[in-house]
Amino acid sequence: MFLSDWITIISVVVTLVSMGVSIQQARSAKKSSRTARSAMTAVQLAAVRERLKSIQEHIRDVAPEKKNIRGYKVGNRFDLIRQEFDNALGTLPKVGQGSSARKQLNQAQTKLNDYQQSFILVPESKTWFALQILVQDTISELSTTTTTMEIKND
Template sequence: MTTSDWITLGGTAVTLISMFVSIRQAGNAKTSSENANKSSQAARAAMTAVQLAAVAERLKSAQEHIRDVAPEKTSLRGFKGDDRFDLIRREFDLALSALPKSGIGSEARKQLTNAQDKLNIYQRSLPSNPDQENWQKLQIFVQDTISELTSATTNSGV
């Protein structure tokens, strides 16, 4: 064998080794990409869970305001409920803006929309005769919304 044959043989060996290293690195990159995708999905699920939990907490605050406008309290002398109704609406608006129309949290959004309707009916009934039934339905819808959000947070796998 001549020197040029040895050089060719050495170059071929180096090329083959480089090829195997490249294939191995490509496989590792694919695995890393899959792991990054799984991590990204887990991060999105965690963010969704945190957001839903925050909405549930916001609605717990709204429950306190709803109790402040109970029919027995509206008949008390000096009752001014407009500010309280505004607080409830603000809590509902913030919660609705954070809940999606489809996907995780969408059922809670529907229930909260129903609660908003009951709030409007109840407020309109105040000047004459407070509507106890709609006030109770309002509370039930808000509680169901909180339960739905808590369940969705728990079931999100985070």
């Protein structure tokens, strides 16, 4: 064999080794990207969960028995709840992690509309309780989802 043949063989081996290293680095980068994206989603879902906890306080402010308190005014509480729902729904995805929480929140929004209509005359306690339960279930769903995501990332 000639010197040029040896140089060619060595060049091919070096090229194959560098190609293997490049493939390994690409896989590592893809995994890191997936992990970062998952962590970002978990943070967003946790933020929605906290937002929903404040919604619970607003829902308690429009409880059926509050209407019977002399001088009590609802004010814009229903609008505040609706605005918080809109913010949360704007963050939750339609598909993927958090989509089931979005569906529950849509149902809660419908209950809020029904309850607001009934509040004017005689507040429907069942609708108010259903609204509270849906929000609590959504919080629980988001907690489970973020915990599951954190376990997968470890």
